[in-house]
Amino acid sequence: MNKVINQMSAHRSIRAYTDQALSEQQIEEITTAARWASTSNHVQAYTVITIRNQEKKKRLAELAGGQSWVEQCPVFFVICVDYSRHKYASEKHQTTFDVGGAEQLLVGAVDAALVAQNMQLASESLGLGGVMIGGIRNQPEQVSELLQLPKYVFPLVGLTVGYPDQQIAQKPRLPQAAAVHQEVYASDQIAELTQYDQDMHDYYVTRTAGTRHSTWTEMMAAYTSVRKRAHIDQYLERQGFLQKD
């Protein structure tokens, strides 16, 4: 296992940090490296907003649903899907402009997520750690106002970064045979999912001294039982995405 693969395989979500600040050079290194990620048709439909202001982090922690690690981390990044530069380009060259289909949303989400993954991995390679924050989409209107996001931009995911102040176990992932298929989609994954339910159950029992007994399928059945963050559809439409026409 080489250094890169080793780093990837050692990933843990870190939610507690020491007081040590990041240097300007570290922040620069993380964001510069991340920008070399692949991008669809060179659109680079993302923007990273670097947040160190304590008041702002506190507010974002609240907006993300009370995630104290967003306030506690020395640097919080908000990775946005961003087509506002493309809007500017279309005005400059007097063309029509349309990013209202699912395709443009997917392109932006993929571009931004590739950068986010690079940022997390680059951070970890520097001895830092953090956790991705989907809760940045909890109250997207308020986040947009706070970060002064223009139309054609929305916050996709947050990333806390700091020096780890906790040691935690890795949460088991889906078995290889469930997540990685050969040549065609493997329609029958019941054996793998039954095994995984057992793995997750054992993980929670060990980690909570027997108080939590959840299996993966139980948690997922609950998670997908109702439409999450249903307000985001209207928000995205106002920001210029998923136009109904």
Place this chain on the structure above:
Amino acid sequence: MNKVINQMSAHRSIRAYTDQALSEQQIEEITTAARWASTSNHVQAYTVITIRNQEKKKRLAELAGGQSWVEQCPVFFVICVDYSRHKYASEKHQTTFDVGGAEQLLVGAVDAALVAQNMQLASESLGLGGVMIGGIRNQPEQVSELLQLPKYVFPLVGLTVGYPDQQIAQKPRLPQAAAVHQEVYASDQIAELTQYDQDMHDYYVTRTAGTRHSTWTEMMAAYTSVRKRAHIDQYLERQGFLQKD
């Protein structure tokens, strides 16, 4: 610059490969490492399909819009957004099931893209190279049939992997000041984009011996002038996403 950041910063999209095959161990190492990527609420809403069959790669190359490198590469991965396991979980535990909002699409796209980025980086760390293939969404119905994708699954992005048989320059990325902002969104990026137009122009002039003169804003104005892959909206709806209700 450490090994991981160095690897990231050296990224190039590789579209020509030697005849050398990948070993089983390499494929295993790439996909195993990738599965440690962060995932929203542990949903792991992705599946990777590993394709080595020559006829299938040929067909996928056609379906992706005639991208010969998909046929030529020894291994082609299709990274899918996948909620079919969650559908199974909801049936097992007799709950309702709804992944029809934009949120679930974004969660799936981010989860799958984080894994895709890890796969590309892991490949590169092994001396391999490749290119991500958004063209896998050109004809998603046919791709779904070929790969036997069930409902609640769709192909998000492809990834070719092989031993590089070309040496290419890095395509300049958006300037740091345009892509990475401080505390709030930087509304005025005109100076950076003007500089970037010049950088991309120079890159194309050098690379094409003066025959291509495109700037970034010109290319982007053309790219966003019409809605791309408009058929994908209906396809996604049939697969259980973006439900109109």
